[in-house]
Amino acid sequence: MAFPQGFMDELHARSDIVDVVSSYVALTRKGGSFFGLCPFHSEKTPSFHVEPGRQMYYCFGCKKGGDAVKFIMDVENLPFPDAVRLLAKRAGLEVPEEQGNRNELRQRQRLLELNREAARFYHWLLKQPQGSAVRAYLERRNISWRTAVRFGMGASANAWDVLLKAMTDKGYSKSELLSAGLIADNKKGGFYDKFRNRLMLPVIDTRGDVVAFGSRVLDSSEPKYMNSPDTPVYSKRHILYGLNLARKSKRPNIILCEGNLDIVTLHQAGFDNAVASMGTALTLEQVRLLSKFTKELVLCYDNDNAGQKATEKALQLLNESGLSVKVLQLPRRRTESGELVKQDPDDFIKNHGPDAFERLLNGSENGIDFRMAQTAAQFDLTSDEGRVAYCGAVSELLSELSGSVEREVYTLRAAETARVDPAAMRLEVQQAWKRRVQKENRAAIRKEVNPTLRLQPKERSMRYENLRSARAEEGLLRLLLMDPSLFPAEAPLRTEQFSSPLLGRAFGLLWDARQQGRTPSLGLLSGTLEAEEINHISGICQKPESLKNGRQALTDYIEVVLQEWDQRQGGSCADPLAAAIEKNKKKGTGGKRNV
Numbered sequence: 001m002a003f004p005q006g007f008m009d010e011l012h013a014r015s016d017i018v019d020v021v022s023s024y025v026a027l028t029r030k031g032g033s034f035f036g037l038c039p040f041h042s043e044k045t046p047s048f049h050v051e052p053g054r055q056m057y058y059c060f061g062c063k064k065g066g067d068a069v070k071f072i073m074d075v076e077n078l079p080f081p082d083a084v085r086l087l088a089k090r091a092g093l094e095v096p097e098e099q100g101n102r103n104e105l106r107q108r109q110r111l112l113e114l115n116r117e118a119a120r121f122y123h124w125l126l127k128q129p130q131g132s133a134v135r136a137y138l139e140r141r142n143i144s145w146r147t148a149v150r151f152g153m154g155a156s157a158n159a160w161d162v163l164l165k166a167m168t169d170k171g172y173s174k175s176e177l178l179s180a181g182l183i184a185d186n187k188k189g190g191f192y193d194k195f196r197n198r199l200m201l202p203v204i205d206t207r208g209d210v211v212a213f214g215s216r217v218l219d220s221s222e223p224k225y226m227n228s229p230d231t232p233v234y235s236k237r238h239i240l241y242g243l244n245l246a247r248k249s250k251r252p253n254i255i256l257c258e259g260n261l262d263i264v265t266l267h268q269a270g271f272d273n274a275v276a277s278m279g280t281a282l283t284l285e286q287v288r289l290l291s292k293f294t295k296e297l298v299l300c301y302d303n304d305n306a307g308q309k310a311t312e313k314a315l316q317l318l319n320e321s322g323l324s325v326k327v328l329q330l331p332r333r334r335t336e337s338g339e340l341v342k343q344d345p346d347d348f349i350k351n352h353g354p355d356a357f358e359r360l361l362n363g364s365e366n367g368i369d370f371r372m373a374q375t376a377a378q379f380d381l382t383s384d385e386g387r388v389a390y391c392g393a394v395s396e397l398l399s400e401l402s403g404s405v406e407r408e409v410y411t412l413r414a415a416e417t418a419r420v421d422p423a424a425m426r427l428e429v430q431q432a433w434k435r436r437v438q439k440e441n442r443a444a445i446r447k448e449v450n451p452t453l454r455l456q457p458k459e460r461s462m463r464y465e466n467l468r469s470a471r472a473e474e475g476l477l478r479l480l481l482m483d484p485s486l487f488p489a490e491a492p493l494r495t496e497q498f499s500s501p502l503l504g505r506a507f508g509l510l511w512d513a514r515q516q517g518r519t520p521s522l523g524l525l526s527g528t529l530e531a532e533e534i535n536h537i538s539g540i541c542q543k544p545e546s547l548k549n550g551r552q553a554l555t556d557y558i559e560v561v562l563q564e565w566d567q568r569q570g571g572s573c574a575d576p577l578a579a580a581i582e583k584n585k586k587k588g589t590g591g592k593r594n595v
Contacts, residue, residue, distance in 0.1 A: 003084060003527070005518075007096050011084065012523045014091035015068040017055045024075050039075055040064050040288070042322030049542075054481065056522045058538045065538025066531075067523035073531065077238060077288055080527045111180050111233045114172050115210040118182055119202040121166050122154025122213075126200075130162075131155035133218050134199050141261070142350060147268045150245075151201060156215065158197035181212070181228040195226065201260050203228070203278065204244045206289075214241065214260045214278065225260075227278055236278040238285045242267065243293070249273035253296035255328070255361070256282070256314075258307065262300075262345040269354040271361075274300075274345075282314045287321050298364055300328040304342040308374065315367045327370035328360055368410060371397055376417055387418045391428050394418075399432035407433070466499035469564035472557040473503040477537065478545040479554055480507065481521065484514050486550045492558050497565040505529070506537055 018034055021027065027034040027050060038048035038059040047061040058065035064074055072083040081104075088095045125131050126148070134155035138148055156163065164183050168174065174191055177183040183191045198215040205211050212228035228234055242263040246254055251273040257263060259276055266274035273294075277286055290297060299314055301307035311327060318325045330348050332340040349357055365373075375394050380386035394414045401407045407429060415425035464470035476493070479486055491511055498504030509528060510520040518524070522541065525534055545553070 003081075004096050005516075007093070008084075008523075008527075009518065011088055011091060011093060012055065012068065012521070014093065015087050016052070017057060017068050017071070018050055018052050020068045020087070020090075021050050021057055021071055038062060038064075039291075041320050054522065054541065056538060056541065058542050060542070063539055064535050065541075066534045067521070067526055069523065069526040070531070070534050075292075077285060084527075107179075108233055110172075110176055111231065112209050112211070114167065114176055114180050114182070115202070115212070115233070117170060117172070118163060118167060118180070118213070119152055119154060119200075119210045121163060122156060122200040122202075123149075123152060124154075125157060125162075126153060126155040130157045133158070133197070137199060137216075137218050141265075141346075143264060144268060147264060150267070151264055152204070152210075154200035154202070156193065156195040156198045156200050160192045160196065163193045163195070164191055179231060180233075181231050198226065201241070201264075203234070203239060203241055205239060206244050206247060208244065209233070211239065212236075212278070216261065235285075236280050237283040238289065239278050240275040240286055240289060241278055242275040243289070246273045246275050247293045252294075253298050253326075254290060254294040255298045255300050256290070257300050257345055258302055258310070259344060259346070265346040265349050266357075269349050269357065271354070271357070281310060282317055284317065287317060287323070291321060291323055294323070296324040296326065298326045298328050298361065300330070300345055302342055302344045303330045303332060307342075311370065312374065315371065318367070325367045326364040327367060328364040329370070330360070368397075368401070368406075372410065372414065372417070381418060387420065391418050391420060391425060395425070395428040395432040398429045399436045464500055466564050466568075469499035469561050470503065472560035472564075473498050473500055473507070474540045474543065475545065475553060475557040476561070477503060477507055477510070477540055478543065479547075479550060479557070480510050480514070481541060482545060483547055483550055484520050486547075486554050487514075492554075493561060497561060499561075499564060499568075502529075502533055502536070506533075 018027065021034075021036075025036040025039050025048065027036040028046070032051075032053060034050040034052070035046040036048045036050070037043055037046050038061055040059060041062040043061050048057065048059045050057045056065060056067055057071055066074070069080065069083050069087060072078060072086055073080060076083065076086065078086065085095050126134055131154075134153075138145075138153070143153075164174070164177065167177055167182070174183065177191070178185065182194055184194045185191055195213065195215050197219070198217055201214040201216070202210045203212040203214055212231070212234040214228075215226045217224055217226070227236065230236060240256075241260050245267065249272045251271070253273060255266065255271060255274040257266070257274055257276045263274045263276045266272075275290075277283070297318065299311050301311050301314075315325065315327075330343045330345065333343050333347065333351060334340055343351065345357070348360075372394060375397055376390060378393070379390040381390060391414070394417075398407055398410050398414065401410065408426070411426050411429045412422050414429075415422040418425065493507070495504035495508040498507065506525060506529065509525060513524045514520050522534070522538065525537060529537070
């Protein structure tokens, strides 16, 4: 979405990067820069760097970087237009929306209003005779009317087009209902309600907007649970059900569960800090969202095999999140016939009560405890073979722990589990740790010996096909951002002469800005390049570059780019800056880029 350039220049002028970042991160001045703990990953030593001179930030740990707008996008998990609006509000600027922007905003607002109207209609229907089956279901589930109102619950009728008629009567079009995921097309030109004969659960984001719906069927039909598809106002990867309520909790942590109704039951029982992912495994976007509202996360997934696997995957994802993570394992319940069956939080609360859940919550184990228990469960620890195999597996697990004291504590616990001498277990873990370190060292050596590996960007999508030319192209970008006056009046290179399409595109954007009399800056790339691309350009800016011999460096960089370009064209070239400009003129460009 494009905003008027004059407005963007004013926004950047009023949004000092240090002021913006310091409202989220505690910064300490060191020389002309500021450092702090990165808000995007876990670290104990500050590697998050803010440069007021170039109005940019960069983390040397997780490699995120950019300008003030990009920072808001990252830290608030917002798309570019919303980040611009948030910064504009902070700076006291009115956002001048263009026609395309107005149309998109109008569509988004219409869908949000439609969702709210649909939620009101479903809730109204719950109180009508058509909602009697859902009311009976809530009563069977021991869900109070007060809780139903708090979550905005509703009922969808056991009919094909009740919502469709109600919403079109309010002036909403069928195309809007389709975009919101509230109706479906029968492929014959007709439409019908997507949700029928279901308990309806509106999904509300942290801003209070109804963005989607979850639902639960009342009979044995499938699917048992049905959620809205992704829409222009909803992405399941970015939303957690119940977070709009849990963010206000006074409890010191957040409980992450699997099911929407688990959240309802937990909130009703006094655990108003519970949330659930929307029909998907935990995502990185959801982890970032959680980290804004808590420092401790308790995983409380179902205690079946699927739940155990989901817990293990979540722990791996949360490993570098900076969150303190615990695991609450619900015990299996024995039926009257003696069979052990799984329990989800809803089952446990109903069978054992809130106090029992509180005791489990207080005794929840940390992530490494859970993984050690999972490892132990894979082996027969009554046999010598099983104990030996367990020691090998758990030593590999413990070798991942970075702290020597932490390794020692859990090594002793593993020795006790396997009933082996602690010294033997300690030796096993030390050997596994050494193997891990050696493997990492070998990888580092290979990277050091092989310049192609050492100099290539870490992200595969950013890898260079021509490393020599790309390094010179990086230098050109740095110089243009550091001192545009080094460059002649006419473009020394065309974008197609760059071996890296990304670097050529960035150079072209910055050069166009210079030609318009504006100072090239990283902020000019926001809204045009993707987030990962801006991270990459930010990393390029962190590499050393001296302006002492800037003009000679410029000449050298251009010469390298032209040589490599000429070789790709099957010729030879040895002329530096002046020849480059002359060459462009001969092509009839007048020294300007051909895009």
